[in-house]
Amino acid sequence: MKEQDDFTSLVGSIYATAVDPSGFAELLALADSRLAEDSSRRRFEALLSDFEDHVLRAEALLAALPEAGQQAHDGAEHCPRFRINRQGRIFAPNLLACELLGLVEGQSLDRLELSADTLGAVQRFSRGQSQHAPVLRLMRRDTGKPILLRCEALEDGEGVQCLAVDIPWHAGAEMAMRALYGLTPSENAVLGLLVEGHSPQEAAHLRGRSVETIRQQIKAIFVKTHTSGLQDLLHLGRVVSVSSPQLDRATAVAGQTSELRLPDGRVLSYRQIGDPSGRPVIFLHGCLGGNQLPRAAEVELYRLGLRWIAPARPWHGGSCGWPGLLSHPENYGEDLAALADHLDLNEVTLVGYDAGAILACCAGEKLGSRLHKTFALAITPPMCSLRDFAAAPTQQRILALAARTSLPLLRYLSILGDRKLRLEGQSAFAQTVFRDAPADLEACRDPEVLELMWQGHFFHVGAGNDSFINDCRLIASEWRPRVTEHPAPLVFLHGREDRIVPLPRARSFAEELKANLIVVKGAGHSLPFSHWQAVLAALYP
Incomplete structure (x- = not known):
């Protein structure tokens, strides 16, 4: 426990004195000495390596087991179903019967x-005393x-099975109505x-909505479906x-990760989820959450x-680094255009979060007429003056x-910060990253x-700390001149409770870029994860 306290104290002292140039060398030497001579730390890292090996083996075993969603189901699994035994008790209700009708195993039929x-x-039907199958009318909860x-x-002959006549409306039906009509x-x-x-x-x-709006929508559905009433x-x-x-949850979230070899030989990794034939949205992730x-x-x-198409930005995930990006972030648009060409996208909505929002603002122009709209979520405006630095929270300012x-100090901070997170574990992650938010x-x-x-952290630093280092350099750079006039509308979404980038800074920057600002009540900097409903509602109201 003492070693952990010493390590935490060391990181804290580096953060606290990061703005004192005279203390840099001494602190770095101290850190080198402590980390090199700490036999407990080496033992911890060895144990961590063994633990990760065990996790990999466990995951391999779990992957070999059949998942519930992979078992064969007939249509009855897409509607409420349960059985009634000859004693008048319910047994074997499926999940929909439990959720929609509130049924419980062993419940008496009298309770319905x-x-x-x-x-x-x-x-009478369950005992074979009647050949007429009854129809049950139950209320949905x-x-x-x-x-x-x-x-x-x-x-x-031990009872009856009850199956819903109508299947509840589901995502598969919506996809069919969209595709057919x-x-x-x-x-x-x-x-x-x-x-x-x-x-x-x-x-x-x-x-x-108003009743008149609903009636107008119903009339539009009549026309599209060629129905008479x-x-x-x-x-x-x-x-x-x-x-x-019916799309179950396992099917709906089964994202596909692919790679694109760019003209200069770099690899761009990207993930796709959602409707393969739907309206394309390119999502540029931030420094948090993957x-x-x-x-x-x-x-x-x-x-x-x-x-939803989510490329891994340079240095993140499976994508290669791109040093030239730091001085010319607008050139990332060439990667986006290559991805759009590869996927045959004619119209694209561009969404960027945090550091990804910077690239969305700078690089959107390269998409030209294909760009439908750009959304910047929890964007970090450039720090151009001492006032900007003073207004930032302590960690971000340092x-x-x-x-x-x-740059050497930044690299050391990133290494020590990563080790601190790994040492303290997932339970301390939020307090470390969002301490004053x-x-x-x-x-x-x-x-x-x-x-x-937590998993996003390893997505960001899986190939090393260059991702974190270069995101910090991008955020701290004077990237504003790289933003040219957008060929499509620009919209900011910002949390009212964001402490990393306070709302007044975001509002001022939105005015400077002539962007529409949508303020999300109750949201902080983790906006796309905590308030994703507001994000999707803004994309297509």
């Missing part, structure tokens, strides 16, 4: 609030609407509510829902019909000053957000 006639019919279930006798995400959402039993008035209330449309919607494969989003956000990309004045600390209380941040 069925009429006496229906209860009697089920009991999420919508309060009825769902009908048919009954069929089990082959062993060209429905927009908003029209699909309205159709889904209608199919699940809501009236136009209820749909308007649930979607926060509401009943005709509902019949079509139910048939499509039944016949379309190039992934929360699972629910990645599933939502399917529903919205978005093809790193920016090191980037401007001493309450909104971001709150966001990291979500285990998934914290996991994304």
Whole structure:
């Protein structure tokens, strides 16, 4: 424990005196001595290596096991299903039956609030005393609407199986309606509510729209689907829902990582998720969280019909470095144009986060007429004056000053910071990175957000610390002159509670670039992870 305290103290002392040039050499020598002579540290690193080997073996074993999503399912798994034994108790309810109907294994049939006639019919049918299969009418917990279930006798004669007649509206049905009839995400959402039993008035209330708006959307759906009225449309919607494969979560988030060999020989690694035939969005990640989003956000990309393409920026992930990028960030547009050519993209929405937002602002011009719109999330404006440095939080100020004045110090800070994070582990990550940012600390209380941040760290430094070092140099550089007039609208999204880049700085910079500013309430610097709904809503309202 003493060694850990000494190491933490050492890192803290370097951070605290980073602006004192006279102390640099002494501190670096002290750090070299401590790290070189610390036999406990060497033992820790050896144990870490052994642990990582065990993790790799465990992952290999887990990968060889069949996942639940890989097992064969019939259509019944896409609708509520359960069984009733001859004693009148529920058994083997599937997940949808539990979620939508609130069923519990072993629950008495009497708890379903069925009429006496229906209860009697089920009991007679389950005992083979009647050949007429009853129909159950149960209420959904999420919508309060009825769902009908048919009954069929089990082959062993020990009861009945109940299956929903209609499959609940799902992402696969939305994709089918978009592909077959060209429905927009908003029209699909309205159709889904209608199919699940809501009236136009209820749909308007649930979607926060006027009844007239919903009626106009329904009329547009009539035209696109060539249906003659509401009943005709509902019949079509139910048939499509039944016949379309349902996308489970495992399928929806199965991203594909590929590589592109650029003309100069460098490798550009990129990840694709969402709808392969959807509207292309290129996402330039930041210094935090890697190039992934929360699972629910990645599933939502399917529903919205978005093809999310996330390249690993130079020095990150599997992409090669590019030294010339630091002095000419606008040239990254050549990589983006090559990627767009490779994927045959005719129109692109460009989204950048943190350091990636800098590249989005500088490089978007290279996409020319293909650029539909640019979004900059939690952008860090250039630090051009002492006032800018003074306004930055302590950690960012120290790193920016090191980037401007001493590359050796910046390299040492990055190495020691990485080792500190690894030593203290995931549980201390948020406090180390977001120490003075309450909104971001709150966001990291979500285990998934914290996991994304933690795994993202290794995505960023997996090939070494050059990614962190060069991001610091980019952020601290005077990159503003590299931003030319954009061929498409520029939009800033910024968290009201961002402590790393306070909102007034972002607002002033948005005015300078003539960008529209959208302020996200409650969000900090971890905006695309904690408030991804606001990001996707801004992309396609």
